[in-house]
Amino acid sequence: MSDDQNSAWGGRFQEATDAAVEAMNASVAFDQALALQDIAGSLAHARMLRARDIINGDEYNAIEGGLVSIAAEIREGRFEFTVAREDVHMNIEGALADRIGATAGRLHTGRSRNDQVALDLRLWLRRELTTLGHELSAVVTALSEIAETHASVPMPGYTHLQRAQPITFGHHLMAYAAMFLRDIDRVVDTRRRASVMPLGSGALAGTPLPIDRHRVAAELDMPNLTLNSLDAVSDRDPGLETLSTLSIIMVHISRMAEEIVLWTSQEFGFVTLSDSFCTGSSLMPQKKNPDIPELLRGKAGRVFGALQSLLVVMKGLPLAYNKDMQEDKEPLLDAMATVRTCVGILPALLSAMTPRVDRMADALGDGFLLATDLADHLVSQDVPFREAHHVIGSAVALCLDRGCRLEDLSLADLRELHPAFGDDALAALDAGASLAQRDVPGGPAPKRVLEAIVSARTTLDNLGTALETGGP
Numbered sequence: 001m002s003d004d005q006n007s008a009w010g011g012r013f014q015e016a017t018d019a020a021v022e023a024m025n026a027s028v029a030f031d032q033a034l035a036l037q038d039i040a041g042s043l044a045h046a047r048m049l050r051a052r053d054i055i056n057g058d059e060y061n062a063i064e065g066g067l068v069s070i071a072a073e074i075r076e077g078r079f080e081f082t083v084a085r086e087d088v089h090m091n092i093e094g095a096l097a098d099r100i101g102a103t104a105g106r107l108h109t110g111r112s113r114n115d116q117v118a119l120d121l122r123l124w125l126r127r128e129l130t131t132l133g134h135e136l137s138a139v140v141t142a143l144s145e146i147a148e149t150h151a152s153v154p155m156p157g158y159t160h161l162q163r164a165q166p167i168t169f170g171h172h173l174m175a176y177a178a179m180f181l182r183d184i185d186r187v188v189d190t191r192r193r194a195s196v197m198p199l200g201s202g203a204l205a206g207t208p209l210p211i212d213r214h215r216v217a218a219e220l221d222m223p224n225l226t227l228n229s230l231d232a233v234s235d236r237d238p239g240l241e242t243l244s245t246l247s248i249i250m251v252h253i254s255r256m257a258e259e260i261v262l263w264t265s266q267e268f269g270f271v272t273l274s275d276s277f278c279t280g281s282s283l284m285p286q287k288k289n290p291d292i293p294e295l296l297r298g299k300a301g302r303v304f305g306a307l308q309s310l311l312v313v314m315k316g317l318p319l320a321y322n323k324d325m326q327e328d329k330e331p332l333l334d335a336m337a338t339v340r341t342c343v344g345i346l347p348a349l350l351s352a353m354t355p356r357v358d359r360m361a362d363a364l365g366d367g368f369l370l371a372t373d374l375a376d377h378l379v380s381q382d383v384p385f386r387e388a389h390h391v392i393g394s395a396v397a398l399c400l401d402r403g404c405r406l407e408d409l410s411l412a413d414l415r416e417l418h419p420a421f422g423d424d425a426l427a428a429l430d431a432g433a434s435l436a437q438r439d440v441p442g443g444p445a446p447k448r449v450l451e452a453i454v455s456a457r458t459t460l461d462n463l464g465t466a467l468e469t470g471g472p
Helices: 003-012 019-025 028-051 057-075 088-108 113-149 169-194 213-219 229-234 237-263 291-314 323-351 357-364 371-380 385-402 411-417 431-437 446-469
Strands: 154-159 162-168 271-273 353-355
Touching: 028 057, 028 088, 028 113, 028 213, 028 323, 057 088, 088 113, 113 169, 113 229, 113 237, 113 323, 113 446, 154 169, 154 357, 154 431, 162 169, 162 431, 169 237, 169 446, 237 271, 237 291, 237 323, 291 323, 323 353, 371 385, 371 431, 385 411
Parallel strands: none
Antiparallel strands: 154 162, 271 353
16 A cells, blocks of 8 residues: 555554555545645635634644645646545545645544535535536526517417417427426525535544634525534535426426427428538438437436436444445536536527528418317307317317318308307407417417516526525
8 A cells, every 4th residue: 555545544453454455445536636626625625723722823824735736737637636545535635745745634624525525525525516506597598588588389289299279389399498497496506405504524523623614604604503413524415406407307308408409400391400410421411410408318318317326325324424425426517517518519500500491481371280279169159168179179170181271261160160250250260369368478379478588587597696695
């Protein structure tokens, strides 16, 4: 065993660690992503130790100077991480010892790697979630701008992937804006619960030294302390909750991607995508494939797998820390990177999408999308809805038998099915009129779509403030 690794925990051991064990035990290949958070936590801890006279001024100055120089090297990509020092914590502490000697060992006074890594992870999550929240805000902004332009463009709405009732393209896009606004709200809430300070919990039972946890928490802008030292070092709820939030985001991205794939198909033809967001076929020269939406859809499974992985790791662990918990970071780091990549490309993808208004309008003419409006006309004539539903079902059957549309039926045809049809019954068979009548908050009437866009922008501003201030 190397002296560097042995210095962390090897006093009790008489034999060198097997090379295969050393390789499997090491986590620095992935936990080095937490390096700057580790240094931030160490600096706050060192300042507290100095304020409590647990270390003296010379020791503090040496520790601070060494950590600041290491942080600079990390930012510049010049710091060399080594597996021999096992993890990010020992790499930094070892490098500090290389620079300032035995004084580096004073930094670890009053803490354990157990509470240290818990802090690092929470600090990293807070940073990443803040950035992700802003990136999601850009998606909502892009959706709102396109929806505003197309607030009055009619298109078929679907249930069961069957044409159902008229809506507008703007209304459809704002459905996704609503989803992503909820995602940002979840990001803010997840970050709030991650911003709880665990340092001072030690390995599992705190420390007898006169540390000041509140001071460290204040320096790190973490408003609350963990309640229980056992829980603090064995809790991975911030990671689980983040992965859950990321998974829900990917559900929404995947659903939108799926619709873009459908809309760009020749069967739908509702939108076209810029060539810059498509690829071709190595065999079929006519092909234009929506590969980016397909990749967005596919990457959802990768993120869902990360959540399942950490759930399985945590489900049977006794308190407190267990080495199994080292398996938390790889799926979490990968999932965050995956989601941020997906979210980051969405504004450009949406801008590369051109609606085909003519195809949407043509689709409104097939599939009896205004059947419910005709039933509503009968309801306005004091016919019970269930009866009206049955009558219009008969009208649709008549059209199918004749091979025509509802709009092709005469008023006399309708009155043969029910005498309550008024003189203005056929006026109900107009998509524009149908949309205008659905004038309820959250509805597809163009003025309500514009109203929803204003509301979404207000919500987005409030969430942006929460992202900057740390939220409630």
